[in-house]
Amino acid sequence: xxxxWPYFALFSARFRTLIQYREAAIAGMATQLFWGLIKIMxxxxxxxxxxxxxxxxxxxxxxxxxxxxxxxxxLPFTANPDPDVRNMIRTGAVAYELARPIDLYSLWxxxxxxxxxxxxxxxxxxxxxxxxxxxxxxxxPTLASGAAFVVSLAGALWLVCSFMTIITISLLWxxxxxxxxxxxxxxxxxxxxxxxxxxxxPPALQTFLKWQxxxxxxxxxxxxxxxxxxxEALGGVLLHQLAWSLVFVLIGRLLLRRGLxxxxxxxx
Amino acid sequence: xxxxxxxxxxxxxAASVRAQLQYRASFFMMTLGQFLAIAIEFAGIQALFDRFGxxxxxxxxxxxxxxxxxxxxxxxxDMFGRxxxxxxxxxxxxxxxxxxxxxxxxxxxxxxxxxxxxxxGRILCxxxxxxxxxxxxxxxxxxxxxxxxxxxxxxxxxxFFGLFVLQAxxxxxxxxxxxxxxxxxxxxxxxxxxxxxxxxSWMRDLFTFIVPLACLNYLPxxxxxxxxxxxxxxxxxxxxxxIIGFVFxxxxxxxxxxxxxxxxxxxx
Numbered sequence: 001x002x003x004x005w006p007y008f009a010l011f012s013a014r015f016r017t018l019i020q021y022r023e024a025a026i027a028g029m030a031t032q033l034f035w036g037l038i039k040i041m042x043x044x045x046x047x048x049x050x051x052x053x054x055x056x057x058x059x060x061x062x063x064x065x066x067x068x069x070x071x072x073x074x075l076p077f078t079a080n081p082d083p084d085v086r087n088m089i090r091t092g093a094v095a096y097e098l099a100r101p102i103d104l105y106s107l108w109x110x111x112x113x114x115x116x117x118x119x120x121x122x123x124x125x126x127x128x129x130x131x132x133x134x135x136x137x138x139x140x141p142t143l144a145s146g147a148a149f150v151v152s153l154a155g156a157l158w159l160v161c162s163f164m165t166i167i168t169i170s171l172l173w174x175x176x177x178x179x180x181x182x183x184x185x186x187x188x189x190x191x192x193x194x195x196x197x198x199x200x201x202p203p204a205l206q207t208f209l210k211w212q213x214x215x216x217x218x219x220x221x222x223x224x225x226x227x228x229x230x231x232e233a234l235g236g237v238l239l240h241q242l243a244w245s246l247v248f249v250l251i252g253r254l255l256l257r258r259g260l261x262x263x264x265x266x267x268x
Numbered sequence: 269x270x271x272x273x274x275x276x277x278x279x280x281x282a283a284s285v286r287a288q289l290q291y292r293a294s295f296f297m298m299t300l301g302q303f304l305a306i307a308i309e310f311a312g313i314q315a316l317f318d319r320f321g322x323x324x325x326x327x328x329x330x331x332x333x334x335x336x337x338x339x340x341x342x343x344x345x346d347m348f349g350r351x352x353x354x355x356x357x358x359x360x361x362x363x364x365x366x367x368x369x370x371x372x373x374x375x376x377x378x379x380x381x382x383x384x385x386x387x388x389g390r391i392l393c394x395x396x397x398x399x400x401x402x403x404x405x406x407x408x409x410x411x412x413x414x415x416x417x418x419x420x421x422x423x424x425x426x427x428f429f430g431l432f433v434l435q436a437x438x439x440x441x442x443x444x445x446x447x448x449x450x451x452x453x454x455x456x457x458x459x460x461x462x463x464x465x466x467x468x469s470w471m472r473d474l475f476t477f478i479v480p481l482a483c484l485n486y487l488p489x490x491x492x493x494x495x496x497x498x499x500x501x502x503x504x505x506x507x508x509x510x511i512i513g514f515v516f517x518x519x520x521x522x523x524x525x526x527x528x529x530x531x532x533x534x535x536x
Contacts (some may be wrong), residue, residue, distance in 0.1 A: 031450055037471070042466060046316050052319070133333050186305040234385065
Protein backbone atom coordinates (compact mmCIF):
# COMPACT_ATOMS: atom_id res chain seq x y z
CA UNK A 1 0.00 0.00 0.00
CA UNK A 2 2.86 2.38 0.82
CA UNK A 3 3.97 2.03 -2.80
CA UNK A 4 0.90 4.02 -3.82
CA TRP A 5 1.42 7.09 -1.74
CA PRO A 6 3.66 9.11 -4.12
CA TYR A 7 0.92 8.88 -6.73
CA PHE A 8 -1.65 9.94 -4.22
CA ALA A 9 0.53 12.86 -3.13
CA LEU A 10 0.88 13.94 -6.73
CA PHE A 11 -2.84 13.58 -7.30
CA SER A 12 -3.69 15.73 -4.30
CA ALA A 13 -1.13 18.40 -5.18
CA ARG A 14 -2.50 18.71 -8.70
CA PHE A 15 -6.04 18.62 -7.36
CA ARG A 16 -5.37 21.50 -4.99
CA THR A 17 -3.74 23.53 -7.77
CA LEU A 18 -6.63 23.00 -10.13
CA ILE A 19 -9.31 23.79 -7.57
CA GLN A 20 -7.87 27.31 -7.19
CA TYR A 21 -9.54 28.53 -10.34
CA ARG A 22 -12.96 29.23 -8.92
CA GLU A 23 -13.75 32.25 -11.06
CA ALA A 24 -12.85 30.38 -14.19
CA ALA A 25 -15.22 27.69 -12.99
CA ILE A 26 -18.08 30.14 -12.56
CA ALA A 27 -17.58 31.66 -16.00
CA GLY A 28 -17.24 28.18 -17.43
CA MET A 29 -20.45 27.08 -15.79
CA ALA A 30 -22.43 29.98 -17.22
CA THR A 31 -21.05 29.07 -20.63
CA GLN A 32 -22.05 25.47 -20.19
CA LEU A 33 -25.58 26.38 -19.11
CA PHE A 34 -25.96 28.51 -22.22
CA TRP A 35 -24.52 25.76 -24.36
CA GLY A 36 -26.86 23.19 -22.85
CA LEU A 37 -29.84 25.44 -23.56
CA ILE A 38 -28.90 25.72 -27.23
CA LYS A 39 -28.55 21.95 -27.51
CA ILE A 40 -31.89 21.39 -25.82
CA MET A 41 -33.73 23.84 -28.04
CA UNK A 42 -32.28 22.05 -31.07
CA UNK A 43 -33.45 18.68 -29.71
CA UNK A 44 -36.90 20.17 -29.04
CA UNK A 45 -37.00 21.26 -32.66
CA UNK A 46 -36.60 17.65 -33.74
CA UNK A 47 -38.92 16.15 -31.12
CA UNK A 48 -41.78 18.59 -31.67
CA UNK A 49 -41.98 18.26 -35.42
CA UNK A 50 -41.97 14.50 -35.74
CA UNK A 51 -44.61 11.83 -35.99
CA UNK A 52 -42.17 8.98 -35.33
CA UNK A 53 -41.50 7.54 -31.89
CA UNK A 54 -37.90 8.10 -30.86
CA UNK A 55 -36.09 5.53 -28.66
CA UNK A 56 -35.86 7.96 -25.76
CA UNK A 57 -38.28 10.64 -24.60
CA UNK A 58 -37.56 14.35 -24.86
CA UNK A 59 -37.35 14.58 -21.05
CA UNK A 60 -34.71 11.84 -21.07
CA UNK A 61 -32.78 13.52 -23.87
CA UNK A 62 -32.86 16.79 -21.91
CA UNK A 63 -31.52 15.08 -18.78
CA UNK A 64 -28.88 13.37 -20.94
CA UNK A 65 -27.79 16.76 -22.30
CA UNK A 66 -27.48 18.31 -18.82
CA UNK A 67 -25.50 15.35 -17.55
CA UNK A 68 -23.17 15.86 -20.50
CA UNK A 69 -22.73 19.50 -19.47
CA UNK A 70 -22.30 18.65 -15.78
CA UNK A 71 -19.57 16.10 -16.44
CA UNK A 72 -17.99 17.80 -19.43
CA UNK A 73 -14.72 18.44 -17.61
CA UNK A 74 -14.38 14.73 -16.95
CA LEU A 75 -14.82 13.69 -20.54
CA PRO A 76 -12.10 13.48 -23.19
CA PHE A 77 -13.24 16.79 -24.56
CA THR A 78 -10.39 19.22 -24.16
CA ALA A 79 -7.95 19.37 -27.05
CA ASN A 80 -5.20 19.59 -24.47
CA PRO A 81 -4.21 16.25 -23.04
CA ASP A 82 -1.98 17.63 -20.33
CA PRO A 83 -0.49 21.06 -20.96
CA ASP A 84 2.23 20.52 -18.35
CA VAL A 85 3.48 17.30 -19.87
CA ARG A 86 3.40 18.92 -23.29
CA ASN A 87 5.58 21.72 -22.02
CA MET A 88 7.90 19.26 -20.34
CA ILE A 89 8.36 17.42 -23.62
CA ARG A 90 8.92 20.68 -25.48
CA THR A 91 11.42 22.10 -23.04
CA GLY A 92 13.18 18.89 -22.16
CA ALA A 93 12.04 19.01 -18.56
CA VAL A 94 10.62 15.55 -19.14
CA ALA A 95 14.10 14.37 -18.22
CA TYR A 96 13.30 15.23 -14.60
CA GLU A 97 10.19 13.10 -14.78
CA LEU A 98 12.35 10.22 -15.89
CA ALA A 99 14.73 10.79 -13.02
CA ARG A 100 12.01 10.27 -10.41
CA PRO A 101 12.21 6.90 -8.72
CA ILE A 102 8.59 6.09 -9.53
CA ASP A 103 6.80 4.54 -12.43
CA LEU A 104 6.28 7.19 -15.13
CA TYR A 105 3.09 5.64 -16.47
CA SER A 106 1.41 5.70 -13.06
CA LEU A 107 2.64 9.23 -12.54
CA TRP A 108 1.02 10.48 -15.71
CA UNK A 109 -2.11 8.49 -15.00
CA UNK A 110 -2.39 10.16 -11.58
CA UNK A 111 -2.05 13.55 -13.23
CA UNK A 112 -5.01 12.64 -15.40
CA UNK A 113 -7.08 11.64 -12.39
CA UNK A 114 -6.48 15.03 -10.83
CA UNK A 115 -7.13 16.88 -14.07
CA UNK A 116 -10.44 15.06 -14.56
CA UNK A 117 -11.84 15.15 -11.03
CA UNK A 118 -11.05 18.63 -9.69
CA UNK A 119 -12.79 20.70 -12.38
CA UNK A 120 -15.63 18.20 -12.56
CA UNK A 121 -16.38 18.51 -8.85
CA UNK A 122 -16.41 22.28 -9.17
CA UNK A 123 -18.66 22.30 -12.17
CA UNK A 124 -21.12 19.49 -11.77
CA UNK A 125 -22.72 20.45 -8.46
CA UNK A 126 -23.87 23.93 -9.57
CA UNK A 127 -25.22 22.56 -12.82
CA UNK A 128 -27.33 20.06 -10.89
CA UNK A 129 -28.47 22.83 -8.54
CA UNK A 130 -29.63 25.01 -11.42
CA UNK A 131 -30.70 22.52 -14.08
CA UNK A 132 -32.76 20.22 -11.86
CA UNK A 133 -35.20 22.81 -10.48
CA UNK A 134 -35.25 25.24 -13.41
CA UNK A 135 -34.13 23.69 -16.67
CA UNK A 136 -35.91 20.38 -17.00
CA UNK A 137 -33.17 18.05 -15.78
CA UNK A 138 -34.64 14.96 -14.13
CA UNK A 139 -33.50 13.02 -11.07
CA UNK A 140 -32.90 9.26 -11.05
CA PRO A 141 -36.28 7.49 -10.84
CA THR A 142 -35.10 5.12 -8.09
CA LEU A 143 -32.32 5.02 -5.57
CA ALA A 144 -30.93 1.97 -7.37
CA SER A 145 -30.62 3.94 -10.61
CA GLY A 146 -28.81 6.72 -8.81
CA ALA A 147 -26.41 4.31 -7.15
CA ALA A 148 -25.75 2.48 -10.42
CA PHE A 149 -24.98 5.86 -12.01
CA VAL A 150 -22.45 6.80 -9.33
CA VAL A 151 -20.68 3.44 -9.53
CA SER A 152 -20.56 3.51 -13.33
CA LEU A 153 -19.17 7.04 -13.15
CA ALA A 154 -16.13 5.67 -11.32
CA GLY A 155 -15.70 3.15 -14.12
CA ALA A 156 -16.01 5.96 -16.64
CA LEU A 157 -13.29 7.90 -14.84
CA TRP A 158 -10.89 4.97 -15.13
CA LEU A 159 -11.74 4.57 -18.78
CA VAL A 160 -11.20 8.25 -19.55
CA CYS A 161 -7.95 8.53 -17.61
CA SER A 162 -6.38 5.43 -19.10
CA PHE A 163 -7.39 6.63 -22.54
CA MET A 164 -6.16 10.18 -22.05
CA THR A 165 -2.83 8.90 -20.74
CA ILE A 166 -2.31 7.29 -24.15
CA ILE A 167 -2.88 10.69 -25.71
CA THR A 168 -0.38 12.25 -23.30
CA ILE A 169 2.15 9.61 -24.24
CA SER A 170 1.55 10.20 -27.94
CA LEU A 171 3.02 13.66 -27.39
CA LEU A 172 6.39 11.95 -27.27
CA TRP A 173 6.10 11.49 -31.02
CA UNK A 174 4.80 14.84 -32.17
CA UNK A 175 7.10 17.40 -30.66
CA UNK A 176 5.09 20.43 -31.62
CA UNK A 177 2.40 18.93 -29.59
CA UNK A 178 -1.12 18.62 -30.65
CA UNK A 179 -1.49 16.74 -33.89
CA UNK A 180 -3.22 13.63 -32.60
CA UNK A 181 -4.54 15.45 -29.57
CA UNK A 182 -6.65 17.61 -31.86
CA UNK A 183 -7.96 14.74 -33.90
CA UNK A 184 -9.10 12.67 -31.00
CA UNK A 185 -11.68 14.80 -29.18
CA UNK A 186 -14.08 15.14 -32.08
CA UNK A 187 -14.19 11.38 -32.55
CA UNK A 188 -14.53 10.59 -28.84
CA UNK A 189 -17.18 13.26 -28.45
CA UNK A 190 -19.30 11.66 -31.10
CA UNK A 191 -18.74 8.12 -29.84
CA UNK A 192 -19.40 8.95 -26.20
CA UNK A 193 -22.76 10.53 -26.98
CA UNK A 194 -21.95 14.18 -26.36
CA UNK A 195 -22.83 15.40 -29.84
CA UNK A 196 -26.15 13.59 -29.81
CA UNK A 197 -27.29 10.84 -27.41
CA UNK A 198 -26.12 7.49 -28.76
CA UNK A 199 -29.60 5.87 -28.76
CA UNK A 200 -30.71 8.47 -31.31
CA UNK A 201 -28.24 7.18 -33.91
CA PRO A 202 -29.65 4.90 -36.62
CA PRO A 203 -30.60 1.39 -35.40
CA ALA A 204 -28.05 -0.22 -37.72
CA LEU A 205 -25.21 1.42 -35.77
CA GLN A 206 -26.44 0.54 -32.29
CA THR A 207 -24.49 -2.72 -31.89
CA PHE A 208 -21.25 -1.04 -32.85
CA LEU A 209 -21.96 1.95 -30.63
CA LYS A 210 -22.64 -0.31 -27.69
CA TRP A 211 -19.37 -2.25 -27.94
CA GLN A 212 -16.96 0.55 -28.79
CA UNK A 213 -15.06 1.85 -25.74
CA UNK A 214 -16.52 5.36 -25.51
CA UNK A 215 -20.10 4.34 -24.78
CA UNK A 216 -18.75 3.61 -21.30
CA UNK A 217 -17.49 7.17 -20.96
CA UNK A 218 -20.81 8.98 -20.93
CA UNK A 219 -23.65 7.19 -22.64
CA UNK A 220 -24.01 4.14 -20.37
CA UNK A 221 -23.67 6.02 -17.05
CA UNK A 222 -26.15 8.66 -18.23
CA UNK A 223 -28.67 6.06 -19.28
CA UNK A 224 -28.30 4.30 -15.95
CA UNK A 225 -29.04 7.65 -14.30
CA UNK A 226 -32.49 8.10 -15.74
CA UNK A 227 -33.37 4.44 -15.99
CA UNK A 228 -33.07 4.03 -19.76
CA UNK A 229 -30.77 1.19 -18.75
CA UNK A 230 -32.14 -0.68 -15.71
CA UNK A 231 -29.91 -0.75 -12.59
CA GLU A 232 -29.35 -4.47 -13.24
CA ALA A 233 -27.38 -3.51 -16.35
CA LEU A 234 -24.65 -2.04 -14.13
CA GLY A 235 -22.62 -5.28 -14.13
CA GLY A 236 -22.39 -5.35 -17.90
CA VAL A 237 -21.51 -1.66 -18.06
CA LEU A 238 -18.73 -2.05 -15.49
CA LEU A 239 -17.33 -5.07 -17.26
CA HIS A 240 -17.27 -3.16 -20.54
CA GLN A 241 -15.57 -0.17 -18.90
CA LEU A 242 -12.96 -2.22 -17.07
CA ALA A 243 -12.14 -4.38 -20.06
CA TRP A 244 -11.48 -1.34 -22.22
CA SER A 245 -9.55 0.41 -19.43
CA LEU A 246 -7.32 -2.62 -19.24
CA VAL A 247 -6.72 -2.49 -22.98
CA PHE A 248 -5.90 1.21 -22.75
CA VAL A 249 -3.50 0.69 -19.86
CA LEU A 250 -1.69 -2.04 -21.78
CA ILE A 251 -1.45 0.08 -24.93
CA GLY A 252 -0.29 3.04 -22.85
CA ARG A 253 2.47 1.13 -21.13
CA LEU A 254 3.63 -0.38 -24.41
CA LEU A 255 3.70 2.99 -26.14
CA LEU A 256 5.49 4.61 -23.25
CA ARG A 257 8.22 1.99 -23.32
CA ARG A 258 8.74 2.48 -27.07
CA GLY A 259 8.45 6.25 -26.80
CA LEU A 260 11.10 6.52 -24.13
CA UNK A 261 13.49 4.52 -26.26
CA UNK A 262 13.08 7.10 -29.04
CA UNK A 263 13.09 10.11 -26.77
CA UNK A 264 15.71 12.74 -27.37
CA UNK A 265 15.74 15.28 -24.61
CA UNK A 266 15.71 18.77 -26.07
CA UNK A 267 17.27 21.83 -24.57
CA UNK A 268 19.93 21.84 -21.98
CA UNK B 269 0.03 54.58 -47.29
CA UNK B 270 -2.46 51.75 -47.87
CA UNK B 271 0.21 50.03 -49.87
CA UNK B 272 2.62 50.11 -46.93
CA UNK B 273 0.07 48.37 -44.74
CA UNK B 274 -0.52 45.72 -47.33
CA UNK B 275 3.21 45.06 -47.79
CA UNK B 276 3.71 44.89 -44.03
CA UNK B 277 0.74 42.60 -43.64
CA UNK B 278 2.14 40.20 -46.21
CA UNK B 279 5.50 40.13 -44.44
CA UNK B 280 3.99 39.56 -41.03
CA UNK B 281 1.73 36.82 -42.30
CA ALA B 282 4.45 35.13 -44.32
CA ALA B 283 6.47 34.77 -41.11
CA SER B 284 3.49 33.32 -39.28
CA VAL B 285 2.78 30.86 -42.09
CA ARG B 286 6.39 29.71 -42.27
CA ALA B 287 6.34 29.06 -38.54
CA GLN B 288 3.17 26.99 -38.83
CA LEU B 289 4.61 24.89 -41.61
CA GLN B 290 7.71 23.97 -39.61
CA TYR B 291 6.08 20.90 -38.13
CA ARG B 292 4.36 19.76 -41.25
CA ALA B 293 2.89 16.49 -40.05
CA SER B 294 1.44 18.16 -37.01
CA PHE B 295 0.03 20.93 -39.18
CA PHE B 296 -1.78 18.52 -41.48
CA MET B 297 -3.17 16.61 -38.52
CA MET B 298 -4.49 19.82 -37.00
CA THR B 299 -6.09 20.90 -40.26
CA LEU B 300 -7.67 17.49 -40.59
CA GLY B 301 -8.78 17.78 -36.97
CA GLN B 302 -10.52 21.07 -37.73
CA PHE B 303 -12.23 19.45 -40.66
CA LEU B 304 -13.28 16.41 -38.65
CA ALA B 305 -14.60 18.40 -35.70
CA ILE B 306 -17.13 20.10 -37.95
CA ALA B 307 -17.83 17.12 -40.18
CA ILE B 308 -18.61 14.99 -37.16
CA GLU B 309 -21.07 17.48 -35.78
CA PHE B 310 -22.74 17.41 -39.14
CA ALA B 311 -22.86 13.63 -38.95
CA GLY B 312 -24.74 14.07 -35.67
CA ILE B 313 -27.27 16.35 -37.34
CA GLN B 314 -27.68 13.89 -40.15
CA ALA B 315 -28.34 11.12 -37.62
CA LEU B 316 -31.03 13.26 -36.03
CA PHE B 317 -32.68 13.83 -39.38
CA ASP B 318 -32.46 10.12 -40.05
CA ARG B 319 -34.23 9.46 -36.75
CA PHE B 320 -36.83 12.23 -36.82
CA GLY B 321 -37.35 12.87 -40.55
CA UNK B 322 -37.74 16.63 -40.30
CA UNK B 323 -37.02 19.53 -38.02
CA UNK B 324 -40.09 21.73 -37.73
CA UNK B 325 -40.54 21.52 -41.49
CA UNK B 326 -36.88 22.10 -42.35
CA UNK B 327 -35.05 19.49 -44.40
CA UNK B 328 -31.44 18.36 -44.05
CA UNK B 329 -30.16 20.30 -47.11
CA UNK B 330 -31.83 23.45 -45.81
CA UNK B 331 -30.15 23.09 -42.43
CA UNK B 332 -26.90 22.23 -44.24
CA UNK B 333 -27.07 25.62 -45.93
CA UNK B 334 -27.28 27.41 -42.57
CA UNK B 335 -24.61 25.10 -41.24
CA UNK B 336 -22.22 25.78 -44.10
CA UNK B 337 -22.77 29.54 -43.93
CA UNK B 338 -22.24 29.74 -40.18
CA UNK B 339 -19.11 27.62 -40.14
CA UNK B 340 -17.46 29.22 -43.16
CA UNK B 341 -18.03 32.70 -41.77
CA UNK B 342 -16.81 31.74 -38.32
CA UNK B 343 -13.70 29.95 -39.60
CA UNK B 344 -12.78 32.96 -41.77
CA UNK B 345 -12.97 35.26 -38.76
CA ASP B 346 -11.12 32.78 -36.61
CA MET B 347 -8.36 32.45 -39.19
CA PHE B 348 -7.63 36.18 -39.29
CA GLY B 349 -8.69 37.16 -35.80
CA ARG B 350 -6.52 34.85 -33.75
CA UNK B 351 -4.44 37.76 -32.43
CA UNK B 352 -7.57 39.23 -30.84
CA UNK B 353 -8.79 35.89 -29.55
CA UNK B 354 -5.52 35.34 -27.68
CA UNK B 355 -5.26 38.92 -26.53
CA UNK B 356 -5.84 38.14 -22.84
CA UNK B 357 -2.45 36.49 -22.44
CA UNK B 358 -0.81 39.46 -24.09
CA UNK B 359 -2.32 41.95 -21.69
CA UNK B 360 -1.53 39.84 -18.67
CA UNK B 361 2.13 39.37 -19.57
CA UNK B 362 2.54 43.03 -20.47
CA UNK B 363 3.55 42.12 -24.03
CA UNK B 364 0.92 44.47 -25.36
CA UNK B 365 3.11 47.41 -24.32
CA UNK B 366 5.56 46.48 -27.05
CA UNK B 367 2.83 46.84 -29.65
CA UNK B 368 2.08 50.31 -28.36
CA UNK B 369 5.68 51.36 -28.99
CA UNK B 370 5.55 50.56 -32.69
CA UNK B 371 4.37 53.24 -35.12
CA UNK B 372 1.44 51.18 -36.35
CA UNK B 373 -2.17 50.90 -35.18
CA UNK B 374 -2.44 48.12 -32.60
CA UNK B 375 -5.51 46.62 -34.26
CA UNK B 376 -3.48 46.24 -37.43
CA UNK B 377 -0.60 44.58 -35.58
CA UNK B 378 -2.93 42.11 -33.90
CA UNK B 379 -4.58 41.33 -37.22
CA UNK B 380 -1.20 40.76 -38.86
CA UNK B 381 0.23 38.78 -35.98
CA UNK B 382 -1.22 35.46 -36.96
CA UNK B 383 -2.99 33.78 -39.84
CA UNK B 384 -4.17 30.44 -38.59
CA UNK B 385 -3.81 28.21 -41.63
CA UNK B 386 -5.34 25.14 -40.06
CA UNK B 387 -8.73 26.87 -40.05
CA UNK B 388 -8.74 26.01 -43.74
CA GLY B 389 -9.96 22.61 -42.57
CA ARG B 390 -13.05 24.17 -41.06
CA ILE B 391 -13.57 26.49 -44.03
CA LEU B 392 -13.33 23.55 -46.40
CA CYS B 393 -15.91 21.63 -44.41
CA UNK B 394 -18.22 24.64 -44.34
CA UNK B 395 -17.88 25.15 -48.09
CA UNK B 396 -18.52 21.47 -48.76
CA UNK B 397 -21.74 21.56 -46.72
CA UNK B 398 -22.69 24.77 -48.49
CA UNK B 399 -22.11 23.48 -51.99
CA UNK B 400 -23.84 20.20 -51.23
CA UNK B 401 -26.86 22.10 -49.93
CA UNK B 402 -26.89 24.42 -52.95
CA UNK B 403 -26.70 21.49 -55.31
CA UNK B 404 -29.58 19.73 -53.55
CA UNK B 405 -31.71 22.86 -53.42
CA UNK B 406 -30.80 24.10 -56.93
CA UNK B 407 -29.88 27.60 -55.74
CA UNK B 408 -26.88 27.89 -58.05
CA UNK B 409 -28.90 29.18 -61.00
CA UNK B 410 -29.69 32.62 -59.62
CA UNK B 411 -26.89 35.21 -59.81
CA UNK B 412 -28.53 37.66 -57.39
CA UNK B 413 -28.77 34.94 -54.79
CA UNK B 414 -25.12 34.03 -55.19
CA UNK B 415 -24.16 37.65 -54.55
CA UNK B 416 -26.39 37.69 -51.47
CA UNK B 417 -24.74 34.51 -50.23
CA UNK B 418 -21.22 35.90 -50.70
CA UNK B 419 -22.13 39.09 -48.87
CA UNK B 420 -23.70 37.12 -46.06
CA UNK B 421 -20.55 35.05 -45.67
CA UNK B 422 -18.37 38.15 -45.59
CA UNK B 423 -20.74 39.98 -43.27
CA UNK B 424 -20.94 36.94 -41.02
CA UNK B 425 -17.16 36.78 -40.84
CA UNK B 426 -17.23 40.48 -39.91
CA UNK B 427 -19.64 39.85 -37.02
CA PHE B 428 -17.49 37.04 -35.62
CA PHE B 429 -14.37 39.13 -36.14
CA GLY B 430 -16.09 42.02 -34.38
CA LEU B 431 -16.88 39.71 -31.47
CA PHE B 432 -13.21 38.77 -31.19
CA VAL B 433 -12.32 42.47 -31.21
CA LEU B 434 -14.87 43.20 -28.48
CA GLN B 435 -13.64 40.26 -26.45
CA ALA B 436 -10.09 41.61 -26.73
CA UNK B 437 -11.26 45.13 -25.87
CA UNK B 438 -12.89 43.79 -22.71
CA UNK B 439 -9.46 42.48 -21.68
CA UNK B 440 -8.32 46.07 -21.23
CA UNK B 441 -10.53 46.06 -18.16
CA UNK B 442 -10.62 42.46 -17.04
CA UNK B 443 -6.98 41.58 -17.86
CA UNK B 444 -7.95 38.06 -18.87
CA UNK B 445 -10.18 36.62 -21.54
CA UNK B 446 -13.42 35.67 -19.87
CA UNK B 447 -14.77 32.33 -20.95
CA UNK B 448 -18.20 33.93 -20.99
CA UNK B 449 -17.37 35.41 -24.41
CA UNK B 450 -17.44 31.96 -25.89
CA UNK B 451 -21.21 31.92 -25.41
CA UNK B 452 -21.54 34.43 -28.23
CA UNK B 453 -18.56 33.32 -30.34
CA UNK B 454 -18.65 29.53 -30.20
CA UNK B 455 -22.22 29.56 -28.92
CA UNK B 456 -23.09 31.94 -31.73
CA UNK B 457 -21.83 29.65 -34.45
CA UNK B 458 -23.60 26.70 -32.80
CA UNK B 459 -26.88 28.60 -32.65
CA UNK B 460 -26.58 30.03 -36.15
CA UNK B 461 -26.35 26.52 -37.59
CA UNK B 462 -30.08 26.08 -37.09
CA UNK B 463 -33.15 28.11 -38.04
CA UNK B 464 -33.90 30.85 -35.53
CA UNK B 465 -37.61 30.00 -34.92
CA UNK B 466 -36.31 26.98 -33.05
CA UNK B 467 -35.11 29.08 -30.15
CA UNK B 468 -36.99 30.75 -27.32
CA SER B 469 -37.56 34.42 -27.93
CA TRP B 470 -34.82 35.69 -25.57
CA MET B 471 -32.19 33.74 -27.44
CA ARG B 472 -33.61 34.77 -30.80
CA ASP B 473 -33.48 38.40 -29.74
CA LEU B 474 -29.93 38.02 -28.48
CA PHE B 475 -28.73 36.67 -31.81
CA THR B 476 -30.75 39.15 -33.86
CA PHE B 477 -30.48 42.50 -32.11
CA ILE B 478 -27.44 42.31 -29.85
CA VAL B 479 -25.17 39.94 -31.72
CA PRO B 480 -26.71 40.28 -35.17
CA LEU B 481 -25.84 36.81 -36.43
CA ALA B 482 -29.36 36.10 -37.63
CA CYS B 483 -29.03 38.98 -40.09
CA LEU B 484 -26.14 37.21 -41.80
CA ASN B 485 -27.39 33.71 -41.64
CA TYR B 486 -31.01 32.94 -41.01
CA LEU B 487 -32.52 35.99 -42.71
CA PRO B 488 -30.55 35.83 -45.97
CA UNK B 489 -30.80 32.04 -45.98
CA UNK B 490 -34.58 32.36 -45.84
CA UNK B 491 -34.39 34.42 -49.02
CA UNK B 492 -32.14 31.85 -50.66
CA UNK B 493 -34.59 29.11 -49.69
CA UNK B 494 -37.68 31.08 -50.78
CA UNK B 495 -38.91 30.96 -47.21
CA UNK B 496 -38.92 34.72 -46.71
CA UNK B 497 -42.72 34.63 -46.38
CA UNK B 498 -42.51 33.10 -42.88
CA UNK B 499 -40.08 35.79 -41.72
CA UNK B 500 -42.51 38.54 -40.92
CA UNK B 501 -40.09 41.17 -42.23
CA UNK B 502 -40.19 42.89 -45.65
CA UNK B 503 -38.07 40.93 -48.17
CA UNK B 504 -36.01 44.02 -48.93
CA UNK B 505 -34.75 43.92 -45.34
CA UNK B 506 -33.70 40.31 -45.68
CA UNK B 507 -31.84 41.21 -48.88
CA UNK B 508 -29.95 44.13 -47.37
CA UNK B 509 -29.29 43.01 -43.82
CA UNK B 510 -25.78 41.59 -44.50
CA ILE B 511 -24.65 45.23 -44.33
CA ILE B 512 -25.24 45.04 -40.59
CA GLY B 513 -22.20 42.76 -40.31
CA PHE B 514 -19.88 45.47 -41.62
CA VAL B 515 -21.46 48.05 -39.33
CA PHE B 516 -21.01 45.73 -36.36
CA UNK B 517 -17.31 45.37 -37.11
CA UNK B 518 -16.89 49.13 -37.46
CA UNK B 519 -18.53 49.68 -34.08
CA UNK B 520 -16.34 46.99 -32.51
CA UNK B 521 -13.20 48.70 -33.77
CA UNK B 522 -14.45 51.96 -32.24
CA UNK B 523 -14.90 50.21 -28.91
CA UNK B 524 -11.39 48.84 -29.30
CA UNK B 525 -9.77 52.25 -29.71
CA UNK B 526 -11.84 53.57 -26.82
CA UNK B 527 -10.62 50.73 -24.61
CA UNK B 528 -7.06 51.24 -25.74
CA UNK B 529 -7.08 54.88 -24.67
CA UNK B 530 -7.97 53.73 -21.16
CA UNK B 531 -5.45 50.92 -21.04
CA UNK B 532 -3.26 50.63 -17.97
CA UNK B 533 -0.36 48.27 -18.31
CA UNK B 534 -0.04 45.42 -15.83
CA UNK B 535 3.67 46.27 -15.81
CA UNK B 536 5.99 43.40 -15.25
